[in-house]
Amino acid sequence: xxxxxxxxxxxxxxxxxxxxxxxxxxxxxxxxxxxxxxxxxxxxxxxxxxxxxxxxxxxxxxxxxxxxxxxxxxxxxxxxxxxxxxxxxxxxxxxxxxxxxxxxxxxxxxxxxxxxxxxxxxxxxxxxxxxxxxxxxxxxxxxxxxxxxxxxxxxxxxxxxxxxxxxxxxxxxxxxxxxxxxxxxxxxxxxxxxxxxxxxxxxxxxxxxxxxxxxxxxxxxxxxxxxxxxxxxxxxxxxxxxxxxxxxxxxxxxxxxxxxxxxxxxxxxxxxxxxxxxxxxxxxxxxxxxxxxxxxxxxxxxxxxxxxxxxxxxxxxxxxxxxxxxxxxxxxxxxxxxxxxxxxxxxxxxxxxxxxxxxxxxxxxxxxxxxxxxxxxxxxxxxxxxxxxxxxxxxxxxxxxxxxxxxxxxxxxxxxxxxxxxxxxxxxxxxxxxxxxxxxxxxxxxxxxxxxxxxxxxxxxxxxxxxxxxxxxxxxxxxxxxxxxxxxxxxxxxxxxxxxxxxxxxxxxxxxxxxxxxxxxxxxxxxxxxxxxxxxxxxxxxxxxxxxxxxxxxxxxxxx
Amino acid sequence: xxxxxxxxxxxxxxxxxxxxxxxxxxxxxxxxxxxxxxxxxxxxxxxxxxxxxxxxxxxxxxxxxxxxxxxxxxxxxxxxxxxxxxxxxxxxxxxxxxxxxxxxxxxxxxxxxxxxxxxxxxxxxxxxxxxxxxxxxxxxxxxxxxxxxxxxxxxxxxxxxxxxxxxxxxxxxxxxxxxxxxxxxxxxxxxxxxxxxxxxxxxxxxxxxxxx
Numbered sequence: 001x002x003x004x005x006x007x008x009x010x011x012x013x014x015x016x017x018x019x020x021x022x023x024x025x026x027x028x029x030x031x032x033x034x035x036x037x038x039x040x041x042x043x044x045x046x047x048x049x050x051x052x053x054x055x056x057x058x059x060x061x062x063x064x065x066x067x068x069x070x071x072x073x074x075x076x077x078x079x080x081x082x083x084x085x086x087x088x089x090x091x092x093x094x095x096x097x098x099x100x101x102x103x104x105x106x107x108x109x110x111x112x113x114x115x116x117x118x119x120x121x122x123x124x125x126x127x128x129x130x131x132x133x134x135x136x137x138x139x140x141x142x143x144x145x146x147x148x149x150x151x152x153x154x155x156x157x158x159x160x161x162x163x164x165x166x167x168x169x170x171x172x173x174x175x176x177x178x179x180x181x182x183x184x185x186x187x188x189x190x191x192x193x194x195x196x197x198x199x200x201x202x203x204x205x206x207x208x209x210x211x212x213x214x215x216x217x218x219x220x221x222x223x224x225x226x227x228x229x230x231x232x233x234x235x236x237x238x239x240x241x242x243x244x245x246x247x248x249x250x251x252x253x254x255x256x257x258x259x260x261x262x263x264x265x266x267x268x269x270x271x272x273x274x275x276x277x278x279x280x281x282x283x284x285x286x287x288x289x290x291x292x293x294x295x296x297x298x299x300x301x302x303x304x305x306x307x308x309x310x311x312x313x314x315x316x317x318x319x320x321x322x323x324x325x326x327x328x329x330x331x332x333x334x335x336x337x338x339x340x341x342x343x344x345x346x347x348x349x350x351x352x353x354x355x356x357x358x359x360x361x362x363x364x365x366x367x368x369x370x371x372x373x374x375x376x377x378x379x380x381x382x383x384x385x386x387x388x389x390x391x392x393x394x395x396x397x398x399x400x401x402x403x404x405x406x407x408x409x410x411x412x413x414x415x416x417x418x419x420x421x422x423x424x425x426x427x428x429x430x431x432x433x434x435x436x437x438x439x440x441x442x443x444x445x446x447x448x449x450x451x452x453x454x455x456x457x458x459x460x461x462x463x464x465x466x467x468x469x470x471x472x473x474x475x476x477x478x479x480x481x482x483x484x485x486x487x488x489x490x491x492x493x494x495x496x497x498x499x500x501x502x503x504x505x506x507x508x509x510x511x512x513x514x515x516x517x518x519x520x521x522x523x524x525x526x527x528x529x530x531x532x533x534x535x536x537x538x539x540x541x542x543x544x545x546x547x548x549x550x551x552x553x554x555x556x557x558x559x560x
Numbered sequence: 561x562x563x564x565x566x567x568x569x570x571x572x573x574x575x576x577x578x579x580x581x582x583x584x585x586x587x588x589x590x591x592x593x594x595x596x597x598x599x600x601x602x603x604x605x606x607x608x609x610x611x612x613x614x615x616x617x618x619x620x621x622x623x624x625x626x627x628x629x630x631x632x633x634x635x636x637x638x639x640x641x642x643x644x645x646x647x648x649x650x651x652x653x654x655x656x657x658x659x660x661x662x663x664x665x666x667x668x669x670x671x672x673x674x675x676x677x678x679x680x681x682x683x684x685x686x687x688x689x690x691x692x693x694x695x696x697x698x699x700x701x702x703x704x705x706x707x708x709x710x711x712x713x714x715x716x717x718x719x720x721x722x723x724x725x726x727x728x729x730x731x732x733x734x735x736x737x738x739x740x741x742x743x744x745x746x747x748x749x750x751x752x753x754x755x756x757x758x759x760x761x762x763x764x765x766x767x768x769x770x771x772x
Contacts, residue, residue: 060737064654184758226772353755389736407745
């Protein structure tokens with residue numbers, strides 16, 4: 001065992017939350033060690049496919065037997081592809097156990113899933129923060145919108161969120177760069193819906209973490225729509241484009257890739273963490289690192305895995321388990337259902353450039369007097385596009401005229417999937433599977449999670465409502481669809497170390513401190529108390545910045 | 561705003577030049593990493609693969625003719641010029657399951673024997689008109705099979721698709737993602753630089769080919 005230098009703070013994980021923790025803590029003067037279990041990915045240099053043309057991939061982005069064999073989980077949905085395979089976890093090295101099917105799509109590298117995320121960025125509102133208390137579900141969020149609003153402001157300005165000011169109580173406006181506008185097809189439906197459904201079902205530009213105006217070290221979006229390859233212009237928010245350079249600039253950051261944190265070191269007399277234990281993923285060497293505070297930002301399930309392996313001499317179920325809630329209340333969003341319809345009268349219109357977002361229809365169910373047989377609600381995310389050559393597969397036709405027709409844009413189709421809230425449920429849990437080991441001999445997680453009756457009832461509306469809106473708006477050939485959704489697939493996993501007001505029923509307090517170790521903060525998706533229906537990453541950023549500010553103040557007051 | 565005209569500099573540039581051009585117009589304003597980016601571009605492999613899986617040269621030539629009958633040269637080059645036969649062979653080898661592979665290669669035999677039956681000539685020796693007439697028939701047969709599957713998804717989802725649907729799908733994918741398909745049949749702009757949400761469109765103007 002190597003003993004190593006002492007830092008002010010250790011941040012575990014370099015994705016969206018960890019990058020923010022590193023930036024905020026170093027900018028406030030702390031010497032920070034940022035630990036990442038995977039390889040380094042250098043900004044721009046390591047985006048090896050970012051400037052490849054479609055024809056330069058042997059399988060044109062498609063799948064092979066070899067890929068399906070190596071990625072048995074990833075192959076269950078769109079992420080398995082030839083173009084950005086290097087940004088997804090090696091599943092042979094890092095297995096897990098599914099008590100029930102749970103599609104866990106991971107990215108173990110510097111930047112984590114900030115390199116591949118969908119970038120949709122929406123604030124939560126008090127409809128979300130108050131929901132558990134009003135419904136008597138799980139526990140109350142220990143914070144309200146007002147406490148997070150300045151931190152949303154703070155992170156949005158640095159991350160660069162393009163969006164429109166809409167004045168909707170359920171989707172607060174933010175510090176936006178100019179929105180990426182609706183195209184003519186989307187504008188048509190938005191206009192026709194304005195005076196229907198009491199004006200409650202609105203089509204607005206998707207709010208996206210792609211800069212529309214240059215930021216420090218970052219160009220504005222070039223509309224290549226190739227974000228998930230890594231952006232050579234740094235136009236979308238990632239750790240690499242945004243938080244890591246800011247942290248590095250302070251001169252106080254040490255980044256160590258290939259560092260698997262296996263345990264938080266805990267001093268039971270002082271009731272404080274003293275640091276972390278690290279296994280070098282390449283050399284298998286163990287090192288203990290010491291720090292005054294520890295931020296766990298290792299991703300929703302992995303931060304909890306780490307707690308379960310820590311301070312087990314005091315609590316057999318791990319650090320933070322005294323409430324009995326550690327590992328419980330796992331959530332995701334349920335989606336993959338919605339509707340589409342063909343738009344007429346726009347055949348003389350097209351668009352130019354690859355816009356990396358689409359439209360958003362904010363939640364309208366169970367709000368403002370609407371009352372359904374289920375709790376909470378959903379939003380829709382989609383786009384209107386002119387169909388490309390792929391429409392030819394199912395159409396009758398071969399030969400010259402067919403080819404020339406399929407080389408030109410087809411009809412306008414407006415379509416979207418709903419993203420629905422999933423209720424927290426104590427029965428949805430994760431734990432250590434001591435019978436299965438990963439490449440490094442570490443026990444893996446077992447996941448036991450399923451959606452319930454509330455989601456089933458909500459899903460009927462998720463399928464029906466958009467079809468109804470499209471009919472009302474005059475779309476033709478309206479079709480609704482539902483291809484089924486398993487937890488994990490939305491890649492919005494949340495919960496397992498929830499915040500709360502009471503150490504008996506929650507793992508973290510209102511400042512994301514572990515009740516049983518106040519110098520340990522968890523600010524990734526693990527901390528979430530409910531799931532809302534908005535994409536959660538922007539809220540992780542705001543919670544992280546808020547907790548980092550609190551931690552530094554507490555350090556100054558010698559409370560940690 | 562109107563789409564890029566023929567005079568627009570971005571239209572005429574290849575992707576390396578396009579990135580250089582955009583780097584230049586962005587200048588020092590906010591573009592960091594330009595040097596690394598260019599280094600990546602210089603080392604990125606430009607060559608597509610010519611691998612053709614387990615298929616023989618003759619079989620690839622046969623697939624080229626099928627693809628070229630579906631997507632012949634018109635005002636833009638056809639599927640054969642885009643080497644679509646080799647792509648089909650590679651995808652069947654690397655991506656299809658054993659049962660689908662069998663259906664596909666049986667399908668190649670069936671195309672040939674149907675040609676002999678219909679016109680007393682092998683597919684390779686048939687005229688473009690004879691080939692087209694046959695594929696129109698097979699296309700209708702495949703379309704009936706697609707419609708039946710969609711009407712009854714549970715009974716059919718484990719059964720392989722009609723062989724001609726496989727051939728047509730692979731030909732379309734191979735062609736429209738090829739350099740010819742992107743750059744000539746469609747319009748491919750590596751770095752559009754802006755988004756115009758609504759531009760005039762005249763009939764016959766090609767689609768935008770997507771990047772990723």
